[in-house]
Amino acid sequence: MSIYWTASEEIMLPCIQDKYLKLDLLSGDHSFGHLISGEVKVIIADQTYILKPGDTWFCPRNQLATFIKYSKDGQPYKSITISLREERLKAYYTRHEPVLTPCQGHGIRSYGTHPLLESFFGSLLPYFELEEGIPPAIVSVKLEEAITILRTLDNTIDRCLANFSLPGKIDLVDFMEKNFMFNMPLLKFAYFTGRSLTTFKTDFKKAFAVSPQRWLTQKRLELAHYQLSEKARKPADIYLEAGFENLSHFSFAFKKHFGYSPTEVVGS
Template structure:
């Protein structure tokens, strides 16, 4: 059972009993969250972060990340997540001067326990008990408070919060090799590489001599095969990480490509 109370998707209070599920962060919003119970494995590029109850995180907008969330120790996955939108940030920084400090940090940022974090996220917990969720007027107040808390605890955060630019043109081959496991439409891959869909397809064919769809499927199947044959993981535990939406489609595609099932792959040597 899962429940998401949102207003309007800016403050999320999920309480989910599922043992294991996936959530991909590929939006144009910054994500600021606190884990109450359960566990999260966050994959960002070639880095993996394990989040446990009490942990607080920030993921910049336009940062590809996959969160694998699960219940743990008999407790459901439960968190408070704030989506900080560009529109609100533009209004905020029209009243506050940003302090831009050089920062080479990319990907997820984690924050140690602090009274400001405890107070801020704790103030949102009572809304778990309201069917209607967080009232609109309070959403605005809490978003501004979230920005203030972040700026107080992280002196480099303005570099991200006050940056309203869109992704520039990236090296397509390098980007795709690092992010092929993200299950998103080609339009999103094109956006994150700074291209129109038409230009993306043209540049992709030049780089890989094959269509994006075929290349993505093959790369995801090869990744799945590695986890099964080398790491001896179960098909049900890896199909999401490899970029497939459901287990049955993954099993069908895997057997069609390799000639044997995912379960059989666990008893074979790597190809």
């Protein structure tokens, strides 16, 4: 399952009862969230983060990230997630001068327990009991508060929040080698490498001498095989991280490619 943040809700309280759920966040908006219960594994290229109850995170726009969300200790995954959209940020920065510190790079940011965060996210919970949802005027006030709190706690955040540029053309091979496990349409891969879909396919064929779909499947299966054989992990624990949507499809593709099932790999 993937989230593209196209819904009208800017403040959400998802509660997932399943054992786990994978979300590929492919967003043109920043997300700011607070984990209430459960656990989240966040995978960004070669980095992995574990978020626990009480943790607060910020994920910048145009950042590929896989969120694998689990129930934990008998409690379902539950969090408050806020989408900080470009139009709101542009309006905010017409009234507030950004402090543009040196670039801190991409990647998720996490924040420890702080009274401002506890007070802010705690104040949102009662609104979810309203059948009609949070009134638009209050949404505007709360989003302004969220931006102000982020700027108070993180003096480098303006470089990220006040940057409204589109992704530029980047090295395709390097990007694909780092991000092949993200299960998203080719159009999104093209966008994040600064290309049209047609140019992306042409450049990809020149670089890899194979179609994107075939290359992506092979890379994901190789990653899965490594995790099974070298890390002694179980198929059910790695198929999501390798870029597959469900275990049965992963098992079918794995056996078709290697000639034996994932459970037959030595070490798994």
